Amino acid sequence: MEFFLQQLVNGITLGGVYALVALGYTMVYGIIQLINFAHGEIYAAGGYMGVILISWLFAQGFPPFVCLGAALVLAMGYCALLAMAVEKLAYQPLRQSSRLSVLLSALGMSIFLQNGLMLTQGVYDRAYPTEMVQGGFELGTVMISYMQCIIVGVTALLLVALNVLVYKTRIGKAMRATAQDKTMSALVGINSSRIISLTFAIGAGLAAAAGIMVGLYYGSVRYDMGFVPGIKAFSAAVLGGIGNITGAMLGGLLIGMIEVFAAGYISSEYKDVFAFIILIAVLYFMPTGIMGENVDDTRV
Amino acid sequence: MATLELSEISVRFGGLQALTDVSFCVREGDIVGLIGPNGAGKTTVFNVITGVYQTSAGQVRYDGTPLRALRPHKILALGVARTFQNIRLFQNMTALENVMVAQHCRTRVGVLGAVLRLPSQKREEERIRQRSLEALEFMDLGEFAGELASNMAYGLQRRLEIARALATEPKTILLDEPAAGLNPAESRDLMHTIGRISELGINILMVEHDMKVVMGICRHIVVLDHGVMIAEGKPEEIQRDPRVIEAYLGNELN
Amino acid sequence: MKRALYLLSVLLLASFVVAGCGKKDEKAADAAKAGIKIGSLGPLTGQYAADGNDIKNGVLAAIEVMNPEMGALGPVTLQAEDDACDPRQAVAAANKLINEKATAVIGAYCSSATIPASEPLIAAKIFMITPASTNEKVTERGMPYMFRTCGRDDDQSKAAVKFMTDQLKAKNVYIVDDKTTYSQGLADNVEKLAGGAGLKVLGHEHVNQGDKDYSAVLTKVKAAKPDVFYVSLQNSASAAPMLIQIARMGIKTHILAQDAVYHPQLMELAKKDAEGVFLTFGYTDKETPSYKKFAAAYKKYGEPGAYSAYSYDSTVAYLKAVKAAGSTDPEKVKAELMKLEFDGASKHIKYKENGDSGSNYVIQVVKDGKFTNYWNPETGELFK
Known part of the structure; x- marks a missing residue:
């Protein structure tokens, strides 16, 4: 039981991070049917922006929560702008082209950004000041570190904020409308270009936050850190039902849980295999994912 | 003219x-x-x-x-607003949301204001809501405000499309x-x-x-x-x- | 307005490359004509980049020291190739070095890259001297031009087991590896030897190369409460998050690692969580004149990594043999290399018939942020 609970805590932490990254994939796919390969790199850029800001702020003697808060806000902002720039330069000019062209453009962007990170930040791992947040507490026999609390807390906060934005505000309504029917939403007065740009920005902001928390949790970042979590997060989005925001959150948590439990009860070396077996099994019985797809497939 | x-x-x-x-x-x-x-x-x-x-x-x-x-x-x-021959409502939204979304271009508050729930945003959201309810009332759809568009009867969906077009405050429809x-x-x-x-x-x-x-x-x-x-x-x-x-x-x- | 937006976008993306442009292209410096061309092979990018660059820098330091001595045979130049620790890329890089007429290749890092890359190299009569690949198979395939300056995993695992039983008085051990030729080979050896030494293996888990989340495995380890946790990972960048998570989970046990995690990066990343970690590592006396000569030449590349000195020695050994032979003719150089005996930076170097140069593993410990000699399995005593 103790083992189970400990793995549960680990799974929630990992799953939360996947969920944050998965949202960016799902939102972008939902709105323009693009698998944004560059999303993993945005997450890595967030991790790097975080290490630069946190190291500097921490060295200036600011308290940990100030460092973390400021770094989160600034890195999220930076990555939002970066993603908007990517969209404007690499995807928007191809809006009328075939989906394959945009997909290739996304692949190219991913390579460009990853190599850019390598050139500017070097090939070595970059250390986060992990001494900033240390220790933890035992809940019964389950060990919970403060870092895990922060990750779960920030993730929950961001997910709630996203839900408020999407379901309770006019901008959220415009986003949902654009995802359902781009032409129609333009005809009720929504600037779809702006909404698409905004969707990229929001997804990137969430990914940046995930990048920072992963960096703090594992202690370091590297230029190629975006690749594997990117694939896992995309799988999570598909598992939950691509285009579906609730689905991405659920899918992220599930993939995290499956990985941790497969590693805990079966074998670490097969954890990815299990994650993907479950993905395939779910898609076999529920081709549109657990929560159902939500994609604009209408044409004028 | x-x-x-x-x-x-x-x-x-x-x-x-x-x-x-x-x-x-x-x-x-x-x-x-x-x-x-x-x-x-x-x-x-x-x-x-x-x-x-x-x-x-x-x-x-x-x-x-x-x-x-x-x-x-x-x-x-x-x-200039329009409706469609084959109804194109946002099926996953409620009647009220369908109408509210149509006032997008008549409102201003940005993302940050929306996430932080600033007072200006709340006021604006309330105003949109009022106007949308009026548009629904005008089309005799007041009682269906909370209904998902996809669950509404065909005739009602037609009326909802018109209500949505009216909510954009057009001069020509x-x-x-x-x-x-x-x-x-x-x-x-x-x-x-x-x-x-x-x-x-x-x-x-x-x-x-x-x-x-x-x-x-x-x-x-x-x-x-x-x-x-x-x-x-x-x-x-x-x-x-x-x-x-x-x-x-x-x-x-x- | 629109134009301004585009401009801003371009600027943002440019922020990704501008800083990189200032860096000097090292290739330009290497582009000399005749002389001796040495290739280096190792992961210059990817997760093992730190170790690959150490190898390259070791060769550069050796070339700098040896160049004045080479006379008419010189100048010696380096062609550094990136194998990304990937078997396919390693073979491609080896073929490139053959085309570029390198006469010796120092590398590679991962045993899983060294073994396939050695096939075309040796067939082309090019020397391959690995400063880092410790898997036994590297030198056990009867290849005439394959040499190894570092130790062997079978010796390394013997030292590890001896340390656990004799010094730590451990009754049981939990083993984790990340499935590379090197790391799993070592872990399997330890598991095999443990039985004979009365050491109970509580579990042997595998994680994936490049994983950063070990929480699931560590939860198992915590429950098993082993006397020693034997962590066999491919490098320091994988080991650092492992150590951080061990500390975070509150696992209190002896941790024993191996030579691959020897890198200043380990302390940089894991900080105080690296304290007290044991590792098996080839003994190097840092007070000898040859080590000091190496350290001086290496200074500009930063702190030496695990294989910097071995890489330096490998290069020096080859160049000494070339000098003695008076040409780069493979047969003649091989004869000289077999005769060669000298005090290298890392150890006393004398190649055996199979290409090995002997192992001298000791136990080191991380103390005050430094790798410190701790216990000598030969004598069974602590270092002073």
Whole structure:
């Protein structure tokens, strides 16, 4: 039981991070049917922006929560702008082209950004000041570190904020409308270009936050850190039902849980295999994912 | 003064000439009917006006402003709203949300304000809500505000589309076959509603197959056949026009 | 407005490359004509980049020291190739070095890259001297031009097991590896030897190369409460998050790692969580004149990594043999290399018939942020 609970805590932490990254994939796919390969790199850029800001702020003697808060806000902002720039330069000019062209453009962007990170930040791992947040507490026999609390807390906060934005505000309504029917939403007065740009920005902001928390949790970042979590997060989005925001959150948590439990009860070396077996099994019985797809497939 | 003015519009898709030299006006206070057999190009006219299609030649002006280079949301902001022949509601949203989303271009607060729930955002959200409820009431949909669009009856969905178009605060509204699929009682209600919309000072251009509806409320009628305007005039003139009769009943005459 | 937006976008993306342009292209400096061309092979990018660059830098330091001595045979130049620790890329890089007429290749890092890359190299009569690949198979395939300056995993695992039983008095051990030829080979050896030494293996888990989340495995380890946790990972960048998570989970046990995690990066990343970690590592006396000569030449590349000195020695050994032979003719150089005996920076170097140079593993410990000699399995005594 103790083992189970400990793995549960680990799974929630990992799953939360996947969920944050998965949202960016799902939102972008939902709105323009693009698998944004560059999303993993945005997450890595967030991790790097975080290490630069946190190291500097921490060295200036600011308290940990100030460092973390400021770094989160600034890195999220930076990555939002970066993603908007990517969209404007690499995807928007191809809006009328075939989906394959945009997909290739996304692949190219991913390579460009990853190599850019390598050139500017070097090939070595970059250390986060992990001494900033240390220790933890035992809940019964389950060990919970403060870092895990922060990750779960920030993730929950961001997910709630996203839900408020999407379901309770006019901008959220415009986003949902654009995802359902781009032409129609333009005809009720929504600037779809702006909404698409905004969707990229929001997804990137969430990914940046995930990048920072992963960096703090594992202690370091590297230029190629975006690749594997990117694939896992995309799988999570598909598992939950691509285009579906609730689905991405659920899918992220599930993939995290499956990985941790497969590693805990079966074998670490097969954890990815299990994650993907479950993905395939779910898609076999529920081709549109657990929560159902939500994609604009209408044409004028 | 003409509000909406089409002059010599031509649209071509590859080798297909969809519209040829179509010219007509929708003036202040007008209810204009656009009729013609299937495939005459009526919906294409709507798509040209709302910026979904680009014209190959000719000019659409609204209050003197050329619409050619404008994207759909800009044209809407000028005051031209439309509904669709095959209903295109946001199926996963409630009736109220469908209407609220239509006020997007009339509101301002940005993302940050929205996430942080600033007072200005709350006030604005409340105002949108009030206006949307009014639009629903106007279309007798008040009691369905919380209903998912996909769960509503067909006739109600038609009315909701009109409510959504009205919520954009248009000066001109384009209705694409509003009576399609309605029973006679619903059609009569619809005619009444269109009259009320006109009384609000909104100009109306409608495509309609139901001749009872067209002849009953339109003050001016434009007839298209194979992308060409074949007649224009008052309802009673159109009913007598031999070219119109031929276009509709051509085969039987021969 | 629109134009401004585009400009801003371009600027943002440019922020990704501008800083990189200032860096000097090292290739330009290497582009000399005749002389001796030495290739280096190792992961210059990817997760093992730190170790690959150490190898390259070791060769550069050796070339700098040896160049004045080479006379008419010189100058010696380096062609550094990136194998990304990937078997396919390693073979491609080896073929490139053959085309570029390198006469010796120092590398590679991962045993899983060294073994396939050695096939075309040796067939082309090019020397391959690995400063880092410790898997036994590297030198056990009867390849005439394959040499190894570092130790062997079978010796390394013996030292590890001896340390656990004799010094730590451990009764049981939990083993984790990340499935590379090197790391799993070592872990399997330890598991095999443990039985004979009365050491109970509580579990042997595998994680994936490049994983950063070890929480699931560590939860198992915590429950098993082993006397020693034997962590066999491919490099320091994988080991650092492991150590951080061990500390975070509150696992209190002896941790024993191996030579691959020897890198200043380990302390940089894991900080105080690296304290007290044991590792098996080839003994190097840092007070000898040859080590000091190496340290001086290496200074500009930063702190030496695990294989910097081995890489330096490998290069020096080859160049000494070339000098003695008076040409780069493979047969002659091989004869000289077999005769060669000298005090290298890392250890006393004398190649055996199979190409090995002997192992001298000791136990080191991380103390005050430094790798410190701790216990000598030869004598069974602590270092002073």
